[in-house]
Amino acid sequence: MAKTQAETIRETDLYKPVHDYLVAQGYEVQGEVNGCDLAAIMGDDLIVIELKTSFNLKLLYQAVKRQRVTESVYVAVPRPKGGTRTAAWREMCMLLRRLEIGLITVALNKKADQVEVHFHPNTFDRMKSMRANKRIRYSIIKETAGRSGHYNTGGANKTKLITAYREQAIHIVCCMMKYGKMSPAQLKKMGTSAKTPNILRDNHYGWFIKVTRGIYDLDDSAREFLKGYPELQQHYMGKISEWEQAQAAAEAEAQAASDDQAENKKAGRKKGKADKLA
Structure with a gap:
């Protein structure tokens, strides 16, 4: 049954769409395997997916723990109502890529549930990331060196x-x-x-x-x-x-x-x- 915005989405609502998606890809899929929300195998290939109704720290803990047994770890969350152009979405993606965790979203629609794999777990190239952000690095160094004293309190916001x-x-x-x-x-x-x-x-x-x-x-x-x-x-x-x-x-x-x-x-x-x- 489709969920409206007024209804509460449960983790179990995400299971069937993701299950069916992986089965269609040729995987053998089981739920709740040794603490994993979902495990899928194809030959020696093992995929573990953690399901959560929202992106939070507990989800990251679980996903990182699953990396002890496989490199193919994903998190699956409902597709955000605000879309994929928000700052919160970009920050979530940045953190997951840094942790080498894949991202799946599920849209629970009336006609058909939609599963989208936004990115797979890939090795994070830290040096490449630093090269891409060298201007920001230079800006931080320049700003730090350009101040004459300590006039700001770290952590403060909405202040001059x-x-x-x-x-x-x-x-x-x-x-x-x-x-x-x-x-x-x-x-x-x-x-x-x-x-x-x-x-x-x-x-x-x-x-x-x-x-x-x-x-x-x-x-x-x-x-x-x-x-x-x-x-x-x-x-x-x-x-x-x-x-x-x-x-x-x-x-x-x-x-x-x-x-x-x-x-x-x-x-x-x-x-x-x-x-x-x-």
Whole structure:
């Protein structure tokens, strides 16, 4: 009998469709064999299938235990009402492939039950997976290295995160708090990110006001935000002070070099006059 959405599906409802599917493939099928929901054999080939009305951790435990006796382990669950394009479906498939477990879904319809094998148990190539996700790996490394301190609590959600990008914007905010309206070129000279022009233009946080072409000022919301992160403000104000000291040292060095050059020229002229008198 077909099940409607209002009715409860039992594991036993999944058994007959899967049984009949495997029999049609030429397998000899039995239910509840040594703790396995379904076992199917064809010659020396053994398939074990665990039936569950929903995808859960207990199902994975059972399937992994069955891998002790055969490589051909599948889980069978009702076809999801939300279809196969949801995040939950993709995550389920990713985990099953990682565990080298096959996936079967059963649609209990009025006309005929439908069994679909979405993928078979295959060896998971971990290195291939890492190569395919190298951009994500690089992004994690870059983001981790780009943060100046520990401003986020792991496990928290629905909170404003201090990302490397947000820190770059905060550096710009601190420069403007000290020097007022500035251009991207002036800011980059002070050591802000190479992304400074884009950060100002895109203005994702609403912190910047375009005064005129190439000149930006601060919105009050930027100062208000930084009140909640005094350690961040202190950090970037410290970087600005370091830049100022480096600038002052460079200017002093340049002035000293200029003075030395002028002194050398003066000494050269005196020597020239002395040579003429001699």
